């Protein structure tokens with residue numbers, strides 16, 4: 001999960017307006033289910049010669065709004081929302097529709113849910129060049145924005161707004177589990193207690209669930225030996241690469257108040273002194289300086305614009321011997337071969353990776369290190385890009401993307417723009 005690192009502290013900055021925060025959100029109303037939408041909100045079939053629409057048209061890609069129905073009522077009153085079907089969102093179909101100006105001079109693109117709306121693939125020059133000049137804002141779910149060329153959008157005068165603010169808490173919570181895992185070897189503890197029962201044949205048991213002596217040995221070995229490899233996070237240096245909302249929330253959760261870690265960070269933009277003071281965070285002017293002191297490094301910065309990794313064989317050389325590494329940002333930021341080498345060499349003692357370079361593929365060498373074989377069992381925790389995935393995040397994504405579009409088309413400032421620096425100067 002990546003985010004722009006220029007967003008403000010406090011991390012608890014609320015998603016604007018009426019975002020429900022309840023853990024039991026209202027159920028979706030039937031008329032907005034995916035099946036019903038194309039009939040209840042008919043597609044606008046305009047062509048370039050049509051008279052201008054009375055209300056700005058918003059191109060809604062992905063699933064219908066599920067939670068924030070009051071805001072959506074306001075939104076769909078202000079705008080004519082057109083929602084292409086799933087097959088119309090596939091790249092070829094979308095290109096054809098844009099060429100034919102199927103949706104006329106629409107003003108905004110709206111992707112409120114991270115799980116759908118990405119069917120067309122990356123918003124690169126091929127798609128962006130086909131957008132009508134009328135488009136002013138592209139508001140999307142997701143903290144990360146590597147799926148869109150935000151520079152090109154900006155140069156075309158289109159503000160791209162992400163929703164990192166809405167995902168920050170979920171990602172930070174998940175990071176806490178991953179950071180603790182690197183100190184306490186959770187994959188080893190969990191694997192030794194469960195794998196023999198899940199795959200008895202591989203652990204000397206039989207198919208009836210009799211796991212045999214080998215499984216008992218595994219349990220006892222983990223019980224006895226994990227102690228010597230485990231440490232309390234307290235007093236250790238937590239090095240954060242990226243200090244936006246997510247980085248700051250991780251610092252707040254793991255810093256002096258709760259886990260007592262010493263917070264250090266590196267970011268391209270140094271944060272205000274009052275933010276550093278409140279979080280007890282020490283700024284490092286270079287990545288190598290941060291890596292040299294970190295007992296656990298967490299990557300929480302957006303993907304590089306050129307798609308190149310930040311963590312490479314070369315940067316890894318700056319690491320403190322035996323350090324730990326966590327990635328909750330983007331898999332493309334890490335050269336996984338180089339990380340596997342560093343783990344094998346013991347330079348990195350333990351890692352936790354929620355994101356992977358070639359999702360949904362998980363790197364086989366890292367998978368082996370998540371297993372129980374060898375002298376350092378379960379020293380890699382691997383998850384399925386889950387960090388941001390909570391109902392509250394989904395609710396926030398919906399609300400924030402609608403609010404961004406309402407702001408920009410209403411003549412106000414965007415709430416969470418990420419590419420203003422690329423916009424042509426007025």
Ligand SMILES: O=C(O)C(=O)CO
Pocket residue numbers: 001002114141142143144145167385386387388389
């Ligand atoms: O918000 C993001 O960028 C994600 O990775 C979705 O969980």
